[in-house]
Amino acid sequence: MTTPSPVFATIPVLSHEQLTSDVWRLTVDTPAAGAPGQFYLVRAWGHDPLLSRPLSIHDVGPGMVSFLYQVRGKGTELLTHLAPGDTLTVTGPLGHGFRTEDLHGNVAIVTGGIGIAPALYLVRSLPGCHVTIVAGFRHEVYGLSEFRLLGTDVLVATEDGCQGAEGLCTDIFDPTAFDTVLACGPTPMMARVADLCARAGVPCQVSLEAHMACGVGACLVCPCATVLGNKRVCADGPVFDAAEVIWHA
């Protein structure tokens, strides 16, 4: 997957839809797309909050990139006010995404909550693989409709049992059926997925989330403890080999 150089640009919003009570899909006009698992720093405000917000690439198309995001705090709440034609400032694409070149056979994409965001572009980038999505949500289910058109198997778990199996995505995930596992979600979930894969001897890549400032590897506020020492989630990741990450229980 070729990775374009990152750009810093102010670009227009093409569309913005609310999918659930707190999940939105934002599509913007950008000259640079990126690879699955890469992210952009975005902002649409002055100095409060001070920092930009890292959003992973949800999907790309000709001249556009979309983000699926959940309202978590002040920054993401401010993003919800954007309307088509408004502008936002982006830096990206940044970081190292999923390594998809050598993948083959059965691939599982295990996601928790808004960790579903990078899965769509990821599936589109794995045309030679049979992909199964194992997606967990707390209550509301979102971001899955496109997968039916792509012929991707989708397994769903919800914590309250309102859709799919009752429980966590890791409760319905069996790594032994897969050649490779790709995961994105809350840290405890990914630690569990990494552990299951390690026991089954299945290679696993995880996309980590962190509070970031610079996004380019300069400030060192987003460390990830690895067997090779601290790495930077923004620049060395956000996608890492699960086996190299030291998971703090």
Place this chain on the structure above:
Amino acid sequence: MLETTLCGITLKNPVIAASGTFGFGAEYGQLFDVGRLGGICTKGLTLHPREGNLGLRVWETPAGMMNSVGLQNPGIPGFLERELPRMRTLGTVVIANVGGGDLEEYVEGVRLLSNAEGVDIVELNISCPNVHEGGMAFGINSDVAAGVVAAVRRVCSKPLMVKLSPNAEDIVAMAIACEQAGADAVSLVNSFKALAVDIHTRKPVFDNVTAGLSGPCIKPIALRMVWEVAHAVHIPVVGIGGITTWEDALEFIMAGATAVQVGTATFVKPTTMLDIVDGLDRYCATEHLTSLATVRHIL
């Protein structure tokens, strides 16, 4: 118009990337031409590699941010081997920022940097608020600071700039003590020791309890400190603290700064420093100034 001399070193303009916010230059080099900057201060270096602090390292405040990185760095030998060769190709002045856990570490670190081809200025960090032993411990009391400055001065043949902490007992006395101990310049201020509490866990946000506050919110205090110090010492003063616009930079220059460093604002907008350079350039043209010297230290 913007060319500036700092400790005998010529900067193409007075805008320098602040330590800890700009890596070793190449990280931001993917977004803009960092060769247009007056200089780049490296991430704070120590003699031996450090992994930095555990736990959360960044927290936002209105118009500011707190950090607790804790001097994560590859060690000075690692820097000289892996980072300096690339930094020298960026086309700007290299300022090596050096911290230490004890006096011996400071002296040995400065000795290595002083002997390194390609390091233009050594910035002595006695002001990091995020490491328990050393760092800021040397930057609180003027006598302690004078001791470390005098010790590294003996092994430093390069221009020596001392970066001061706003947490010093008396920043004016601190600056005078550093000047008397042999500093060629002082840069100020580093981040302010600050606290954030997570009301849900009822604990401090940071494992280290306190962290360093930076960003636009500290600018007026930093400016006041630069103004006070500039009136008290005869060596150049480099102004740091929340500078975000060319007008901010000009305020520091009018208050007595020879040059300025920009840090947190780069996170808000990667090309902030280029905007500041361009803004100062336009200001000089509009005001018919041949250099910033006309307006420097006029307060």
